[in-house]
Amino acid sequence: MSWVEKSLDEVLKLEYGKPLDKSLRKEGGKYPAYGANGIKAWSDEYFHDEETIVVGRKGSAGELTLTDGKFWPLDVTYFVKTNKNDYDIKFLYYLLLSLDLPSLATGVKPGINRNNVYKIQAKFPSYSTQKQVAGQLDKAFDGIEQARTNTEKNLQNARELFDSYLQQVFSECGEGWKKTTLNELCTKFEYGTSSKSSQEGEVPVIRMGNIQDGRIVMDKLVYSLNEEDNQKYRLNFNDVLFNRTNSAELVGKTAIYKSEERAIFAGYLIRIHRNEKLLNADYLNFYLNSPIARKYGEQVMSQSTNQANISGTKLKTYPISIPVSLEEQQSIVDKISTLKEKVEELEATHKSKLTALDELKQSLLQQAFTGQLTQG
Structure with missing residues (x-):
């Protein structure tokens, strides 16, 4: 039997999910409650009792979840209804996966209008x-x-x-090595500019997002138009930058500036002024990105909602083992x-x-x- 072209509104309906009151949410509940991209809660109540497909409506719009049995679709979702004598749910799941539904999302908080899904044409074979x-x-x-x-x-x-x-490497402390702190090896811990940046300009401002895997990545840049800042915070080759404020997972990430081009650094970063006669810049960069330094950072960081901070004062206390040479x-x-x-x-x-x-x-x-x- 040949494949027949149909619009999706001839084949399926996308029904709206429904809010699940907090009083009905229960850790260890019998049934999953699906959000736009997977299970978000559990409950002893269910809204739909058949295998089907949950489609993200808002947020992770267009994401697909194949369900199994009773569940609750939350209000940021659609769920699929179809004639199961004519259409196989797994086939529809793979079909929708092939259509790249996330590309239909629009708006600041991405959302999908189901009418745009219904307009899509696709071909369907026999049920078998x-x-x-x-x-x-x-x-x-x-x-x-x-x-x-x-x-x-x-x-x-x-x-x-x-x-x-x-x-x-950084657990070593043999002959010719010494245990000390960054405060003993560095002369200054300097916070960057707090001035407002511009989308255009000539002097880039290195921000925490530009620190990637120990390097400075020059993308998604903003620029400084403040000439006083451009002089005061100008980066030098081999300057080491420490991210003092970020999420708990990312705070403390560090990178080294390997350029002669003009650039300055933002206030969420600390420039570490090391004593060049005592401490190699790359050694310091590798150390601050090591498990030992990250573990110490976890111990001294202060945390608030979704944010962690390691101040310059705390950064000074970081213990470090170094060869004297x-x-x-x-x-x-x-x-x-x-x-x-x-x-x-x-x-x-x-x-x-x-x-x-x-x-x-x-x-x-x-x-x-x-x-x-x-x-x-």
Whole structure:
């Protein structure tokens, strides 16, 4: 039987979810309550009692969740109703996945108008062919998901290898080493500019978002038009910047400025003025991004709602083990840098594989809904 083209409003209806009162939410409840991108709560009450598809309506608009049995769709969702004698739910799930519904979202808080979904044209085979297609995609996607899990584990292992090496290096304190604090090795802990930035200009302002994996990333820049600030906070080659305010997971991330170009730094960052006769800049940068420094940061940070802070005063107290010899510090930096390069090569390989797996899923969906999986 050939595939017949229909608009989605001929095939399914997107029904509105419903608010779930706090009094009905229960940890350990019998039934899941779905938000726009998955389970958000549990309850002993349910709103719908059949397997279907929850579609994100607001927020994570267009995200899909395949349900199993009784559940409650929250008011930021739609859920699918269809004639199950004619249409297989799994087939519809994969079809909707292939249509990239998130691209239909509009507004400041992204939302999807169901009428725009209804207008979409798609082709539908017989019910038995729908079941066949869904079964083939189930099998293929299971294999892809297992490959993704393995690749993500390998990616995590590569990162843990590097962290383990940093932990080993900065735990040393043998002959020719000393234990001290940053306060003993540095002369000043300087906060950056608090002046308002501009979207255009010539002097970029390095902000916390520009600190990525120990480096300064020059994207999503804002600019300083304040000439006094441009002189006072001008960055120098090898300046080390510490992120003093951020989420608890990210506060304390550090990067080193490796440029001669004019730039200044924002108030949520601290420039560490080190005694160059005592402390190598790259050694300091690697140390502050190490598990040892992150653990100490967790102990001294102050926290409020969604935000953590490590002040300059607390930064001074960070304990650090260093070789007294700058030559030995540089030797350690060279070894860490070599390992970092190898780890980054591994990470790039694993990330490339993850991208390829995502592309394979899209290719399979495209083949499925042009009838290619059931030919022959």
